[in-house]
Amino acid sequence: MKQPTPYDVIVVGSGAGGGMSAYVLAKRGLKVLMLEAGRDYKPEEETPMFNTNAEAPLRGVSTPDKPFGYYDATVDGGWTVPGEPYTTAPGDREFMWWRPRMLGGRTNHWGRISLRFGPYDFKPYSRDGLGVDWPISYDELAPWYDKTEKIVGITGAGQLGLENTPDSPPGILHDTPTPRLHEIMMTRAFEAMGIPVAPMRAAVIQKPMDGRSACFYATSCGRGCSIKAMFQTTTVLIPPALATGNLDIITDAMVYTVDMGKDGRAKGVTYIDRVSGEHKSVTAKAVVLAASAAETARILLNSKDGRNPDGVANSSGTAGKYLMDTVGTDSGGHIPMLEGMPSRNDDGMSGAHIYVPWWGYQQQARKELPFPRGYHIEVGGGQRMPGMGIGDLADYSDVPFGAGLRKQMRHYYGSDIGFAGRGEMIPNDDCYAEIDPDIKDRFGIPVLRFHWKWSEHEIGQAAHMRKTFHEIIDRLGGKVTYGFETDGEKAIAAGGEIIHEVGCARMGDNPKTSVVNKWGQAWDVKNLFITDGAVLPSNPDKNPTLTILSLAMRNANYLADEAAKGNL
Amino acid sequence: MSPYVSKIDRRTALKWLSAAAVTLAVAPTMARAATYVKTPKGYGTDPDMLNPTSPWDRIMTDRQLQLTAVLTDIILPAEGEHPAPSAIGVPDFVNEWVSSPYEQTKSDQKVILEGLDWIDAEAKGRGAKGFVEADSGVQMAIVTAIAKPDASAAHAFFKRFRHLTLGGYYSTPEGFADIGYIGNVPMESYPGPDATMKAMLEERMKAIGI
Numbered sequence: 093m094k095q096p097t098p099y100d101v102i103v104v105g106s107g108a109g110g111g112m113s114a115y116v117l118a119k120r121g122l123k124v125l126m127l128e129a130g131r132d133y134k135p136e137e138e139t140p141m142f143n144t145n146a147e148a149p150l151r152g153v154s155t156p157d158k159p160f161g162y163y164d165a166t167v168d169g170g171w172t173v174p175g176e177p178y179t180t181a182p183g184d185r186e187f188m189w190w191r192p193r194m195l196g197g198r199t200n201h202w203g204r205i206s207l208r209f210g211p212y213d214f215k216p217y218s219r220d221g222l223g224v225d226w227p228i229s230y231d232e233l234a235p236w237y238d239k240t241e242k243i244v245g246i247t248g249a250g251q252l253g254l255e256n257t258p259d260s261p262p263g264i265l266h267d268t269p270t271p272r273l274h275e276i277m278m279t280r281a282f283e284a285m286g287i288p289v290a291p292m293r294a295a296v297i298q299k300p301m302d303g304r305s306a307c308f309y310a311t312s313c314g315r316g317c318s319i320k321a322m323f324q325t326t327t328v329l330i331p332p333a334l335a336t337g338n339l340d341i342i343t344d345a346m347v348y349t350v351d352m353g354k355d356g357r358a359k360g361v362t363y364i365d366r367v368s369g370e371h372k373s374v375t376a377k378a379v380v381l382a383a384s385a386a387e388t389a390r391i392l393l394n395s396k397d398g399r400n401p402d403g404v405a406n407s408s409g410t411a412g413k414y415l416m417d418t419v420g421t422d423s424g425g426h427i428p429m430l431e432g433m434p435s436r437n438d439d440g441m442s443g444a445h446i447y448v449p450w451w452g453y454q455q456q457a458r459k460e461l462p463f464p465r466g467y468h469i470e471v472g473g474g475q476r477m478p479g480m481g482i483g484d485l486a487d488y489s490d491v492p493f494g495a496g497l498r499k500q501m502r503h504y505y506g507s508d509i510g511f512a513g514r515g516e517m518i519p520n521d522d523c524y525a526e527i528d529p530d531i532k533d534r535f536g537i538p539v540l541r542f543h544w545k546w547s548e549h550e551i552g553q554a555a556h557m558r559k560t561f562h563e564i565i566d567r568l569g570g571k572v573t574y575g576f577e578t579d580g581e582k583a584i585a586a587g588g589e590i591i592h593e594v595g596c597a598r599m600g601d602n603p604k605t606s607v608v609n610k611w612g613q614a615w616d617v618k619n620l621f622i623t624d625g626a627v628l629p630s631n632p633d634k635n636p637t638l639t640i641l642s643l644a645m646r647n648a649n650y651l652a653d654e655a656a657k658g659n660l
Numbered sequence: 661m662s663p664y665v666s667k668i669d670r671r672t673a674l675k676w677l678s679a680a681a682v683t684l685a686v687a688p689t690m691a692r693a694a695t696y697v698k699t700p701k702g703y704g705t706d707p708d709m710l711n712p713t714s715p716w717d718r719i720m721t722d723r724q725l726q727l728t729a730v731l732t733d734i735i736l737p738a739e740g741e742h743p744a745p746s747a748i749g750v751p752d753f754v755n756e757w758v759s760s761p762y763e764q765t766k767s768d769q770k771v772i773l774e775g776l777d778w779i780d781a782e783a784k785g786r787g788a789k790g791f792v793e794a795d796s797g798v799q800m801a802i803v804t805a806i807a808k809p810d811a812s813a814a815h816a817f818f819k820r821f822r823h824l825t826l827g828g829y830y831s832t833p834e835g836f837a838d839i840g841y842i843g844n845v846p847m848e849s850y851p852g853p854d855a856t857m858k859a860m861l862e863e864r865m866k867a868i869g870i
Contacts, residue, residue, distance in 0.1 A: 151753065486822055492822075493736070
């Protein structure tokens with residue numbers, strides 16, 4: 093059957109990369125078809141904003157059905173997706189793969205931390221001989237960061253001038269809300285250690301814009317945001333793209349192959365309708381993959397035909413290779429200084445109002461640290477909406493039960509804090525995804541098999557994170573409550589657990605060692621583009637979403653330019 | 661104390677029933693991959709966020725529920741305007757928790773239900789008809805004994821039961837009012853801590869030399 097609409101571009105995925113690509117292309121006047129594996133999702137109608145934990149099953153705690161808690165804005169997703177398994181190669185460390193099945197993908201429940209990569213981050217190999225340089229520099233991406241930040245709406249205004257931690261041009265970023273009590277205290281302790289603290293850069297708007305309300309400092313962003321203060325593609329990018337009349341969206345469309353024409357160009361894609369089970373093919377003049385780093389690689393590797401025995405866009409053999417996550421570990425502390433402080437509203441903009449950018453560049457330049465790359469620190473604490481964790485406060489109490497326990501609970505409420513380190517992983521040959529030779533998902537599509545191994549660089553960094561957290565807790569006169577282990581091997585989170593998996597179809601200058609060029613365009617297939625985290629050649633400590641959005645904006649514009657010139 | 665009357669109304673019970681029926685009606689018939697383990701009778705991976713339900717059967721006997729009500733109120737007695745746990749449905753929550761089909765509540769199910777039966781037997785051993793009927797002296801003596809930290813199963817039961825009581829209580833609006841949680845209200849701007857509080861913190865930071 094011939095499709096009714098001739099499309100210019102098919103975009104696979106609706107998260108950061110897919111949402112931004114569709115937004116740019118539709119605004120540029122191209123006819124776009126977006127395919128999303130999950131269901132349609134409307135934050136304005138579905139977000140549980142003011143609901144208390146008492147209204148949720150099991151007071152909202154994590155379960156296998158909802159790994160981040162009942163109210164978390166994840167649909168049919170998590171570390172496992174019903175009927176869609178993945179495997180880890182025998183003998184390797186476990187890799188955990190987070191996937192949602194919803195329009196907007198992970199932008200509905202992401203952490204919102206939006207940090208620019210710095211000049212060093214684009215040329216890491218030139219600096220220390222590890223990993224690989226990007227085919228672009230910070231200066232080439234900077235204007236796109238500016239444009240992206242303006243649309244997304246991000247806090248963190250101010251000029252700090254910190255090394256490899258670029259400030260945005262004045263006027264772009266919104267003011268970060270004032271620090272909470274525990275954040276004022278933490279700032280003092282970090283500064284006593286000679287470590288500068290910065291206002292958080294979070295994708296939560298502080299003034300109304302584009303029909304979105306400003307943050308009203310209540311309700312957890314992880315539930316999504318019906319007032320659109322928090323950036324989700326479902327509220328910020330997809331509606332204006334639809335308003336152009338140039339975008340069609342098909343949900344429940346599980347794409348599994350890129351279909352190739354005899355001329356070596358991509359014809360379109362084939363997907364399975366998750367509801368009916370039917371296989372359907374659609375065609376377009378160009379294809380954009382943004383299904384998430386590993387899923388994009390899976391599509392490439394499953395697109396085998398006579399001409400492409402190893403999959404599409406894989407003449408280099410690097411599709412699926414150089415998979416990276418973020419190095420992560422955390423510790424918590426109990427701080428007597430915070431006991432018995434008066435009640436205060438610590439909700440703020442849900443996430444932290446401060447963060448600690450990597451401070452050790454100079455030490456590393458002097459070879460004083462046993463690991464080559466940096467990490468930033470994220471913080472938590474305060475008098476937050478009580479859930480099941482509140483019962484732990486009784487452990488501090490000298491009244492185990494009965495009269496007097498209430499007073500003790502009030503006394504200890506808000507006196508626990510937490511730290512999380514988020515560090516750069518260097519790509520290595522032992523971390524990659526391939527097609528499992530035996531296992532298929534419920535649709536009959538071969539699944540991914542992950543290989544994972546941390547190197548000494550990451551292990552050393554995780555150990556340093558823990559020691560730093562212990563020192564800061566000690567300086568605050570507190571006691572460590574979790575995250576004691578300082579052996580990096582044991583302290584480090586599993587691969588994928590931080591949910592920053594990138595790589596698998598990296599960009600580069602050399603078609604023999606990369607999948608796409610600096611425009612996200614496949615070396616082997618000129619009308620096939622990749623605009624998700626798969627293209628990242630390195631994974632700096634700065635959370636990847638802002639960079640994925642900025643690259644997608646830049647590269648979708650390039651695609652539109654090339655299409656206009658008739659070059660695709 | 662008069663017997664505990666469950667706070668679950670007929671409407672809620674009907675909601676559970678209909679939610680369970682829907683779950684069954686849309687259960688996929690496709691063969692599942694071996695690596696995916698579904699939690700039967702859970703609320704599923706796409707529950708209705710605005711109308712939450714916990715669609716599983718409650719397994720406590722009435723005796724266990726009555727005992728739970730007495731014990732939650734011993735752990736956190738009413739005080740001034742702050743109601744007792746049994747007055748705001750916390751025993752129903754404990755029942756919901758131990759009845760849950762999820763893996764992580766399975767160990768609590770065993771610890772709590774066995775602990776409740778044990779504490780009842782313990783009261784009988786001290787000459788009462790049971791824990792619920794025992795006079796408050798006997799009740800307090802038993803709870804005081806099991807609250808002492810040691811490696812016994814009875815203390816493990818106390819710790820878990822207290823954890824569920826406190827979590828169940830303080831996650832309610834009544835619990836917020838007691839502990840001092842004043843968030844979850846929309847604001848034009850975020851004030852942060854006031855000057856008095858900052859000065860207090862400053863004093864405390866000075867005291868430890870930061």
